Amino acid sequence: MAAKKKRLTQREKAERAAMKKQLQAEGVLPPDKPRLNRKKFARETWAEWEEFLKSDPIRAEVSLLRAVEFIAGPELPAVTPEQVGVYKALKLAVEYNKFLRKLEAEGRSKYTIGELADEVVLPIWKL
Numbered sequence: 001m002a003a004k005k006k007r008l009t010q011r012e013k014a015e016r017a018a019m020k021k022q023l024q025a026e027g028v029l030p031p032d033k034p035r036l037n038r039k040k041f042a043r044e045t046w047a048e049w050e051e052f053l054k055s056d057p058i059r060a061e062v063s064l065l066r067a068v069e070f071i072a073g074p075e076l077p078a079v080t081p082e083q084v085g086v087y088k089a090l091k092l093a094v095e096y097n098k099f100l101r102k103l104e105a106e107g108r109s110k111y112t113i114g115e116l117a118d119e120v121v122l123p124i125w126k127l
Contacts, residue, residue: 088124095120 008016023029053060072086079087099120103111 088127091124091127092120095124 020029024031049060052063068086068090072083072090076083096116099111099116103109
């Protein structure tokens with residue numbers, strides 16, 4: 001069994017931080033990336049997507065399908081949280097299609113938000 005690594009002391013942490021800053025100043029290490037403002041990124045991306053969808057809907061749909069393929073494929077060595085989000089979106093699309101087919105079989109064309117939430121959205125949200 002591997003021995004447990006001991007925690008770094010404050011002095012060791014400070015030495016590592018100083019060495020990192022020095023290596024960054026010399027150009028050996030890249031500078032730290034600024035944190036992503038998720039809300040701003042989401043708003044800007046959604047606005048760009050809506051504009052793209054309005055201007056060329058068919059190309060937008062094809063591009064979206066290709067983008068999903070870039071992120072998530074059938075064979076993966078490891079699944080990241082981002083990929084789980086993509087897979088959940090794919091699962092939502094599949095379950096929504098099943099829901100619509102079920103309504104067609106029942107001879108209905110309208111449904112309530114509650115039905116949609118209970119049968120499609122919530123089961124996937126809770127995964």
